[in-house]
Amino acid sequence: MRPDTDISWQTADAPDASVTVSGDPTGMSHLVVPGEIDTSHGLILYLETISVSFDGFRALNDLSLAIKTNELRCIIGPNGAGKTTMMDVITGKTRPDAGRAFLGQTLDLTRLDEPAIAQAGVGRKFQKPTVFEHHSVWENLELACAGDKRWFRALWDMLTPTMRRRIEEVLTLTHLEHQAHVRAGQLSHGQKQRLEIGMLLMQQPQLLLLDEPAAGMTDEETAQLAELLNRLRGHCSMMVVEHDMAFVAALAGETGLVTVMAEGRVLAEGTLDVVQRDERVIESYLGR
Numbered sequence: 001m002r003p004d005t006d007i008s009w010q011t012a013d014a015p016d017a018s019v020t021v022s023g024d025p026t027g028m029s030h031l032v033v034p035g036e037i038d039t040s041h042g043l044i045l046y047l048e049t050i051s052v053s054f055d056g057f058r059a060l061n062d063l064s065l066a067i068k069t070n071e072l073r074c075i076i077g078p079n080g081a082g083k084t085t086m087m088d089v090i091t092g093k094t095r096p097d098a099g100r101a102f103l104g105q106t107l108d109l110t111r112l113d114e115p116a117i118a119q120a121g122v123g124r125k126f127q128k129p130t131v132f133e134h135h136s137v138w139e140n141l142e143l144a145c146a147g148d149k150r151w152f153r154a155l156w157d158m159l160t161p162t163m164r165r166r167i168e169e170v171l172t173l174t175h176l177e178h179q180a181h182v183r184a185g186q187l188s189h190g191q192k193q194r195l196e197i198g199m200l201l202m203q204q205p206q207l208l209l210l211d212e213p214a215a216g217m218t219d220e221e222t223a224q225l226a227e228l229l230n231r232l233r234g235h236c237s238m239m240v241v242e243h244d245m246a247f248v249a250a251l252a253g254e255t256g257l258v259t260v261m262a263e264g265r266v267l268a269e270g271t272l273d274v275v276q277r278d279e280r281v282i283e284s285y286l287g288r
């Protein structure tokens with residue numbers, strides 16, 4: 001179910017798209033229709049006892065985690081806790097040795113490949129911005145749709161009014177409306193990061209994964225990024241891995257849940273205030 005917002009996420013003039021599940025051990029293919037994730041139980045993501053080993057080392061160790069629809073969940077934890085590996089599992093980059101990862105109620109991500117997972121509605125932001133430096137901000141947003149089959153015909157026919165409107169909405173959301181015709185290569189680091197998030201938004205993700213998005217940013221850029229992510233509440237669910245505690249505080253506020261990971265599993269979960277006072281968390285992470 002799409003949130004009721006001022007952003008028009010409808011794909012009325014876009015061709016239908018569906019994804020075939022690969023690697024289905026039953027030999028039966030399922031169809032994944034973007035935008036039709038079953039969140040009737042209120043969960044966008046459910047990780048169930050996921051384990052991943054690298055040469056005998058357990059990077060994820062029976063990890064279980066649930067994220068509610070439209071929640072913005074911050075994940076913290078020491079280096080090597082398995083945070084990035086967890087995102088690799090969710091996006092299909094790494095196959096777990098055991099466990100299952102559900103998008104919504106029914107879609108087992110461990111049985112989908114990376115393109116199918118992206119198509120199903122999971123967007124991922126890596127630390128280093130990957131924008132097309134020689135193209136304008138506007139063109140970058142256009143190009144972000146090129147890999148999305150739903151927009152293929154739209155792009156072929158040149159910009160449809162819906163797509164043009166979407167680009168304008170994303171420019172406003174990311175506060176890049178005055179940079180629309182600036183070459184991406186000329187943007188500041190913070191603006192590039194916001195553009196990359198904008199490019200992900202063009203694909204209408206239902207779950208956005210951000211791995212240390214504030215790394216390398218100035219305090220001002222970090223505050224602008226927190227503002228942007230707070231504006232995205234209600235547009236999609238988000239999982240944000242971050243070490244910058246001021247940034248985490250700006251996202252979690254007083255009531256948002258923060259998950260602390262250590263040694264491949266959840267060590268603690270609660271409001272930031274609660275986990276910051278947790279002895280185990282202080283010992284394994286904050287107190288170092």
Ligand SMILES: Nc1ncnc2c1ncn2[C@@H]1O[C@H](COP(=O)(O)OP(=O)(O)OP(=O)(O)O)[C@@H](O)[C@H]1O
Pocket residue numbers: 054055059077078079080081082083084085086
């Ligand atoms: N492809 C790989 N091959 C071998 N070991 C790996 C691989 N990927 C991750 N690891 C190991 O798994 C553990 C978890 O790594 P991961 O990158 O998920 O941690 P993290 O919580 O993201 O840490 P950081 O905060 O430093 O980014 C680490 O010990 C890491 O060295």
Ligand SMILES: [Mg+2]
Pocket residue numbers: 083084085211
């Ligand atoms: Mg990491």
